Amino acid sequence: MATIAQARKQKDSSEEGAAYRTGMSVADLKRSFEENLLFVQGRVRRIASRNDLYLALAYTVRDRMLHRLAANLQHLVQTQPRIACYLSAEFLLGPHLGNNLLCLGITDPVREALNELGLSLEDLLAQEEEPGLGNGGLGRLAACFMDSLATLGIPAIGFGIRYEFGIFDQRIHDGWQVERTDEWLHLGNPWEIHRPEIAHYVKFGGYTEHYHDEKGQYRVRWVPNRVVKGVAYDTLVPGYRVESVNLLRLWKSEAVESFDFAAFNTGDYFQAVEEKVHSETFSKILYPNDEPLIGKKLRLAQQIFFVSCSLQEMLRLHLARGRKPEKLYETFAAQLNDTHPSIAVAELMRLLVDEHGIGWDRAWQTTQKMFAYTNHTLLPEALEKWPLPVFGALLPRHLEIIYEINRRFLDEVRSSHPGDDSLAARVSLIDEAGAKSVRMAHLACVGSSAVNGVAALHSELLKKTVLRDFYQLYPGKFLNVTNGVTPRRWIALSNPRLADLITSSIGERWITRLEDELIKLERHAKDPAFCAQWRAIKQENKRNLAALIELRTGITVDPESLFDCLVKRIHEYKRQHLQVLHIVALYNRIKRDPALDITPRTFLFGGKSAPGYAAAKLIIKLITSVGEVVNNDRDVNGRLKVVFFPDFNVTNAQWIYPAADLSEQISTAGKEASGTGNMKFAMNGALTIGTLDGANIEIREAVGSDNFFLFGLTEEEVAKRKASGYDPRQYYGSNAVLREVLEKIASGVFNNGNGNLFAPLVDSLLQRDDYMLLADFQSYLECQDRVAAAFRDARSWTMKSILNVARVGRFSSDRAIREYAEKIWKVNPVAR
Numbered sequence: 101m102a103t104i105a106q107a108r109k110q111k112d113s114s115e116e117g118a119a120y121r122t123g124m125s126v127a128d129l130k131r132s133f134e135e136n137l138l139f140v141q142g143r144v145r146r147i148a149s150r151n152d153l154y155l156a157l158a159y160t161v162r163d164r165m166l167h168r169l170a171a172n173l174q175h176l177v178q179t180q181p182r183i184a185c186y187l188s189a190e191f192l193l194g195p196h197l198g199n200n201l202l203c204l205g206i207t208d209p210v211r212e213a214l215n216e217l218g219l220s221l222e223d224l225l226a227q228e229e230e231p232g233l234g235n236g237g238l239g240r241l242a243a244c245f246m247d248s249l250a251t252l253g254i255p256a257i258g259f260g261i262r263y264e265f266g267i268f269d270q271r272i273h274d275g276w277q278v279e280r281t282d283e284w285l286h287l288g289n290p291w292e293i294h295r296p297e298i299a300h301y302v303k304f305g306g307y308t309e310h311y312h313d314e315k316g317q318y319r320v321r322w323v324p325n326r327v328v329k330g331v332a333y334d335t336l337v338p339g340y341r342v343e344s345v346n347l348l349r350l351w352k353s354e355a356v357e358s359f360d361f362a363a364f365n366t367g368d369y370f371q372a373v374e375e376k377v378h379s380e381t382f383s384k385i386l387y388p389n390d391e392p393l394i395g396k397k398l399r400l401a402q403q404i405f406f407v408s409c410s411l412q413e414m415l416r417l418h419l420a421r422g423r424k425p426e427k428l429y430e431t432f433a434a435q436l437n438d439t440h441p442s443i444a445v446a447e448l449m450r451l452l453v454d455e456h457g458i459g460w461d462r463a464w465q466t467t468q469k470m471f472a473y474t475n476h477t478l479l480p481e482a483l484e485k486w487p488l489p490v491f492g493a494l495l496p497r498h499l500e501i502i503y504e505i506n507r508r509f510l511d512e513v514r515s516s517h518p519g520d521d522s523l524a525a526r527v528s529l530i531d532e533a534g535a536k537s538v539r540m541a542h543l544a545c546v547g548s549s550a551v552n553g554v555a556a557l558h559s560e561l562l563k564k565t566v567l568r569d570f571y572q573l574y575p576g577k578f579l580n581v582t583n584g585v586t587p588r589r590w591i592a593l594s595n596p597r598l599a600d601l602i603t604s605s606i607g608e609r610w611i612t613r614l615e616d617e618l619i620k621l622e623r624h625a626k627d628p629a630f631c632a633q634w635r636a637i638k639q640e641n642k643r644n645l646a647a648l649i650e651l652r653t654g655i656t657v658d659p660e661s662l663f664d665c666l667v668k669r670i671h672e673y674k675r676q677h678l679q680v681l682h683i684v685a686l687y688n689r690i691k692r693d694p695a696l697d698i699t700p701r702t703f704l705f706g707g708k709s710a711p712g713y714a715a716a717k718l719i720i721k722l723i724t725s726v727g728e729v730v731n732n733d734r735d736v737n738g739r740l741k742v743v744f745f746p747d748f749n750v751t752n753a754q755w756i757y758p759a760a761d762l763s764e765q766i767s768t769a770g771k772e773a774s775g776t777g778n779m780k781f782a783m784n785g786a787l788t789i790g791t792l793d794g795a796n797i798e799i800r801e802a803v804g805s806d807n808f809f810l811f812g813l814t815e816e817e818v819a820k821r822k823a824s825g826y827d828p829r830q831y832y833g834s835n836a837v838l839r840e841v842l843e844k845i846a847s848g849v850f851n852n853g854n855g856n857l858f859a860p861l862v863d864s865l866l867q868r869d870d871y872m873l874l875a876d877f878q879s880y881l882e883c884q885d886r887v888a889a890a891f892r893d894a895r896s897w898t899m900k901s902i903l904n905v906a907r908v909g910r911f912s913s914d915r916a917i918r919e920y921a922e923k924i925w926k927v928n929p930v931a932r
């Protein structure tokens with residue numbers, strides 16, 4: 101029997117022996133890779149596929165995060181800090197491998213190890229399917245926030261849904277968007293850990309029973325007609341060059357009983373699996389809409405599904421600390437990422453009152469202390485309202501609870517604002533007008549201790565418009581936290597050459613202290629050698645993107661031309677079609693005078709349209725149709741190229757932002773809550789042409805008005821024009837250039853003579869023009885001419901580009917997360 105000493109020696113030697121499993125040296129990495137290929141993938145090199153090799157590498161990297169996770173969890177159990185929870189229906193993570201290598205600081209040794217094995221890191225990086233568990237801004241912001249939480253060492257858990265199918269893959273066929281199912285899991289996902297023992301049950305439908313329990317206490321029992329199991333899948337979120345690793349816990353829905361043997365015995369095979377099939381639908385697919393509301397029952401079911409699993413899990417972890425359920429807010433601060441998880445307010449009340457027997461008032465205090473709500477849009481059509489019949493049928497108990505919350509809330513309102521019945525009706529959680537519905541934004545406001553917008557203008561407009569009455573009732577709840585983006589993925593990973601130049605000029609602290617450090621670049625803006633390096637890097641990024649454009653679209657673009665980029669979800673308020681009006685105006689100029697000396701430009705568009713959003717899909721067709729003509733026009737002779745880059749996602753975005761000269765942020769003032777692409781472009785040295793909307797305003801303040809191309813009506817001017825009756829025809833009548841542009845589009849020139857196709861678009865501009873394109877057209881055109889002139893002066897353009905990067909440090913998501921942590925969550929980094 102080995103003695104303790106021998107056993108310890110053996111353990112140390114095995115630990116000593118196993119150290120290579122988390123070693124960071126080329127030798128350790130090589131050994132781990134080969135072992136994972138054999139012992140995890142069960143493959144020898146000779147027959148290993150590229151996916152086998154990719155998975156072996158992924159496990160090798162994952163091993164070097166797992167032991168950190170274990171240490172973190174242990175530390176959390178010992179120190180019991182308050183934990184931030186980010187509840188979001190979307191997490192647009194992007195590919196893991198490159199980012200994890202960067203955060204662990206092992207990109208070079210891994211590249212070396214693979215080289216020695218005759219393999220290319222780039223080759224394996226390209227093998228990864230990106231997890232597209234989000235639509236756009238809101239989902240990507242959640243991912244950037246998770247990166248910053250880990251890098252700042254703040255204990256946090258992201259809670260969401262493990263969609264089997266994420267955002268669709270976009271193909272362009274004959275100029276039209278075509279959606280393809282996103283089978284991101286079909287080759288396996290090495291970055292998640294299946295936690296079958298971490299599971300919770302979620303009820304749906306049925307009815308409630310009201311009774312008094314043995315202690316005579318009034319209780320409610322919910323008798324559901326369906327119960328589904330939610331099972332956890334954990335994805336590790338590493339911090340940058342720190343020990344901390346946080347968790348992203350995503351829920352998959354499964355049947356409680358995945359096979360009905362009794363049905364099978366009676367030969368009813370479909371019945372036998374019906375339960376399984378139905379139960380899995382709750383986490384089957386991401387709704388591909390970002391803004392227009394869908395009001396589909398399954399969407400509400402998805403929301404209660406992940407919210408209920410997450411709150412039950414929070415209670416489990418909290419009670420494991422030996423705490424009382426009503427003290428849940430001592431362990432967790434929960435952020436509601438828009439209204440999509442706002443059912444959480446009613447669900448926590450149900451869990452505390454019905455399941456834990458806590459008194460209503462006590463439970464309500466706990467709930468309000470737990471939650472904070474972030475609003476990401478002012479568009480009325482995006483504010484979630486659930487018709488009572490749908491809501492009541494699916495969530496009968498929650499509706500009762502919401503009625504009770506509302507009764508008490510309106511009593512409060514009436515007593516604080518006696519006689520102001522219209523106020524009560526306006527703020528009620530139930531919209532009594534027409535088809536009665538539950539106003540989820542109102543539930544979120546009443547049930548939260550803080551409400552924030554995502555940029556200064558947006559937060560002001562929230563207080564002046566959609567949430568004006570709540571601001572009047574609870575002014576202290578309202579604050580602004582301007583969005584941010586992670587400099588790890590959006591500079592260091594996607595633009596390594598620029599990152600190296602910055603590090604060689606100001607040191608490497610900038611990557612985690614962007615706000616304090618990046619500004620040091622200013623002093624290099626006038627240094628010709630530095631400027632030359634800066635330009636060379638942009639040129640190389642542009643050449644790489646030009647090659648990718650050729651590969652994906654067959655269109656050849658000139659890397660010396662001005663790369664003018666507009667990439668974001670397609671939406672009328674984002675005004676991709678305003679850029680098209682500009683392009684057609686330029687085209688008309690050339691057709692009028694082919695010898696015209698214009699600044700060669702490559703117009704790069706990218707973005708998905710919600711499948712059911714016809715106007716947005718027509719805008720894509722307009723872009724590709726105009727491109728077809730302009731790109732092949734002899735008079736233009738390649739001086740203008742129009743490209744629609746298909747399948748805009750995180751992977752492709754990482755190629756586009758570093759290669760851009762001009763960032764298009766041209767939404768109607770007052771419509772874009774913040775924007776985050778604007779920040780990514782500026783951080784990669786692109787100059788912005790934009791309106792005073794969302795975070796554009798703060799970017800312009802940061803970089804200086806000389807380094808920003810401003811145009812268009814302000815939010816106030818837009819509101820005034822609308823209020824005084826805006827007639828787009830006026831602009832059509834008084835602006836010949838605009839008239840010629842719209843007539844050309846309506847003529848069918850861009851569509852083989854068939855003018856009807858774009859008629860709906862031209863008509864909507866002439867009749868309503870809801871987003872005031874015609875009003876901003878002239879100002880935009882003149883601004884674009886200023887851009888064209890400025891680009892010709894390479895030296896001053898480069899200086900402006902450097903100053904842009906130097907001055908946008910505040911748009912790091914680290915700064916935003918520090919604000920959430922200090923102003924809302926009251927959580928602190930945990931020292932290791």
Ligand code: 26W
Pocket residue numbers: 235236237238239241389390391392393394438476477482484554583772773774775776794
């Ligand atoms: C109900 C369907 C639906 C789905 C998603 C409605 C609304 C949404 C999101 C709120 C839309 C969204 O992504 N909003 C964007 O959020 C970003 C992060 O805060 C902002 O930067 C963008 O301005 C905002 O449009």
